[in-house]
Amino acid sequence: MxxxxxxxxxxxxxxxxxxxxxxxxxxxxxxxxxxxxxxxELNEEIIDKKKINKLKLNKNDKIEIVHFIxxx
Amino acid sequence: xxxxxxxxxxxxxxxxxSRLIVGTGKYKSMSECAKAIKLSGAEIVTVAVRRVNISxxxxxxxxxxxxxxxxxxxxxxxxxxxxxxxLRTLRLAREIGGWKLVKLExxxxxxxxxxxxxxxxxxxxxxxxxxxxxxxxxxDDPLMAKRLENSGADAIMPLAAPIGSGLGIQNKxxxxxxxxxxxxxxxxxxxxxxxxxxxxxxxxxxxxVLVNTAIAKxxxxxxxxLAFKNAVIAGRQSYKSGRIDKILMGNQSSPSEGII
Numbered sequence: 001m002x003x004x005x006x007x008x009x010x011x012x013x014x015x016x017x018x019x020x021x022x023x024x025x026x027x028x029x030x031x032x033x034x035x036x037x038x039x040x041e042l043n044e045e046i047i048d049k050k051k052i053n054k055l056k057l058n059k060n061d062k063i064e065i066v067h068f069i070x071x072x
Numbered sequence: 073x074x075x076x077x078x079x080x081x082x083x084x085x086x087x088x089x090s091r092l093i094v095g096t097g098k099y100k101s102m103s104e105c106a107k108a109i110k111l112s113g114a115e116i117v118t119v120a121v122r123r124v125n126i127s128x129x130x131x132x133x134x135x136x137x138x139x140x141x142x143x144x145x146x147x148x149x150x151x152x153x154x155x156x157x158x159l160r161t162l163r164l165a166r167e168i169g170g171w172k173l174v175k176l177e178x179x180x181x182x183x184x185x186x187x188x189x190x191x192x193x194x195x196x197x198x199x200x201x202x203x204x205x206x207x208x209x210x211x212d213d214p215l216m217a218k219r220l221e222n223s224g225a226d227a228i229m230p231l232a233a234p235i236g237s238g239l240g241i242q243n244k245x246x247x248x249x250x251x252x253x254x255x256x257x258x259x260x261x262x263x264x265x266x267x268x269x270x271x272x273x274x275x276x277x278x279x280x281v282l283v284n285t286a287i288a289k290x291x292x293x294x295x296x297x298l299a300f301k302n303a304v305i306a307g308r309q310s311y312k313s314g315r316i317d318k319i320l321m322g323n324q325s326s327p328s329e330g331i332i
Contacts, residue, residue: 012123032129039121039167044160046167064123066164068134070105071120071150072095072235072262072284 007059024055024063031065038067079308081280083257084173084205084226086144088115091274092304093146093259095284099293102137108287109138112297116144118175118282120151121161121168140169146207148175153188155195162199174199175229175261177209185235185262189216193223200224209261212246214253221256228256229282232273233263236285240269244276251277267296267303274307275315 005020011031018027024042028035040047041064047055057063081088094114099105109117117138125131138145147165149158155178162174176195180188187210199206200223207227208220217228230250233239241247241260251258260273261282270281283300290296 012126014126031126033124033126034133037133037135037168038124039164041164046163049167064164065126066121066168067124068119068145068147068165068168069122070096070099070102070134071148072097072118072282 007057009057009059009061009063011063012065018057022057024052024057027057027063028052028065033065038065040065079312081257083116083207086173088144089113090115090301090304091280091308092270092300093118093280093282094287094297094300095282096134096138097150097284098288102132102134104293105288106137108293108297109143111294111301112287113301114143116146118146118148118284120148121165144173145169145171146173146175147171149177151179152177153179153182153191155191155198158191158195159198162204163202166204172203173205173207173226175207175209187211187231189213193219196220196223196225207257207259212243212250214246214249217250218253221254225256227259227279228254229259229261231262232260232269235262237263238265238286239263240265241272241276244272247273247276247278267299270300270303271307271310274304275311277311280304 006017007020008015008017035049043062081091090113092112092114093116094109094112095118096105149161152158152161158176158178165171178188178191178195179185189211192210196206196208205226207229208225209229210216210220212230220228232241257279259280259282260278264270264283264286273281281304287293287296287300
């Protein structure tokens with residue numbers, strides 16, 4: 001069987017290894033991210049959450065996932 | 073008679089019954105925070121935008137404790153030290169769930185936490201153009217408050233004293249001057265220490281107060297939340313009632329006629 005190639009990306013500052021040609025939707029699903037409670041940036045650009053199925057990730061992509069926490 | 077029921081706080085065309093806005097930081101737990109908010113009667117709460125903890129997927133979420141459908145979330149830019157960071161944070165906040173009403177806070181010094189008003193002014197202009205409704209944390213400077221108003225701010229929020237200091241209102245005259253010159257909602261944000269500080273703010277003619285540390289870090293946060301609720305109502309009622317003039321000498325309350 002052909003071995004699936006991996007690429008490295010950064011999510012919230014942590015380096016993660018994912019399958020090459022993964023889309024953003026799968027990565028977020030694996031992390032159990034509640035999509036209705038977060039906002040997502042890919043390489044410092046805000047991503048439309050409706051389009052994450054079509055978004056293929058590339059090597060060294062930087063993803064930021066943020067939500068609301070307590071603050072003054 | 074003052075009808076407090078009709079005396080709403082209106083921010084960016086939205087009506088609120090409560091004039092007390094509370095922060096959600098510094099509580100021991102999210103459930104303590106939720107209970108304190110309930111007791112305070114606040115309808116607006118400030119929240120911060122931070123990274124999701126991707127290592128601990130079961131960490132409780134603020135939204136599970138405070139329902140954003142019932143309580144208005146006011147995303148802030150706490151921790152931002154320039155316009156670029158603040159704009160990035162609020163654009164992300166809007167993306168989470170369509171929040172347009174935001175609190176802009178651009179700090180200039182890590183120790184005194186005073187706002188950087190140059191960066192704040194720049195950010196206000198951009199945000200207003202992008203359709204945000206911006207409530208602006210600022211210095212208690214009447215000139216700067218005017219410039220913020222001209223740049224499209226939806227509420228002016230001067231500090232009483234440094235954030236978290238509990239010192240109370242240091243510059244009553246400035247607050248009164250700002251009150252006189254603006255019809256925008258004027259909200260004291262930061263530096264209050266006890267309930268009576270909120271009453272004083274309201275008696276100066278402010279439209280509301282924003283409190284976090286004074287409630288969250290009180291020895292009894294629930295009781296303090298209630299105290300602030302009552303203090304804001306008392307101050308507003310007092311302001312609307314029209315206080316007596318101050319005089320130097322005594323003025324008897326009982327008539328001198330008919331003294332035996």
